[in-house]
Amino acid sequence: MLSVSLDGFFEGPEHQLDWHRVDDELHVHFNDELRTMGGFIEGRVTYELMADVWPTAETDPASSAPTRGFARIWLDMPKYVFSRTLERADWNSTVVRDVVPEEILALKAQPGGDLVLGGADLASAFLRHGLVDEFRIYVHPVLIGRGRSPFPAEAMVPLRLAESRAFGNGVVLLRYEREA
Template structure:
């Protein structure tokens, strides 16, 4: 069965974006980008909220057409285009680029996605991740901690009203730019 994998870049103090949705502090260099490509290439699809999906759809469909975007950036454009995408939105009516619009996070529908053939599904977008976490639908975490303190913004993890969820550490990796990958799975 496929897993729902929350992948997120966070500041050392736990924010996924600073004020005004700023993510300019993310330290994605060629090494980290290539690593992300290698991970995402094996995934079965992308689960994202509307805001994240629209940001991606504004850039990645043609990013590799720009000669300045060689290497890992151009490679990711092809990965993004080719993968199935599920965008959770109550306002978006349709979407291009191999995208299915889903209205709500329904546990039975998520279970059906997990039961389908293919690789794991990567989850992104602050609001969508919060919804999946509230409903205890996340199976694994790939948290990329960037060596910066943002001070304020949007935290990765919402406050939840349930018992602690115990996780098992599966890997830690430090990249040359100081970003640290922490991997955890449900026990």
């Protein structure tokens, strides 16, 4: 699952994410999708960004109902944090040092639902090893002009459109599956 601007960036040049158009409808959709998953696979940067917000969001009186709902999902969900420098991770998290395809395939084979991959560098490593089965791209109706692309320049992955959906705020979900 990945949010991108219309011009294809997942973050601005200074790592900005403030252009995301997440309203209650989209947040509820994210929660509905994510609560069925078996775990989050995150890079260190993504994990640290999430850990800065979600452990306290559930009890923050300023949080909306969808925000509180996601906080509970994130806290309860198993997390696999890929990092060579992080010593430990809290909130139902396991630190993993390297992307070993056989270990990822074994993790994917476990019961409990799909795994959600977060972090551009980590996603690039998973793509290189052919470990990404599906892409859920949320295109936000904004041009940010500059930023970071979520996909490695050398990636050539044939895909098939499996679903599209427009939300009231103009965000469009494009769900692609890998071609066989």
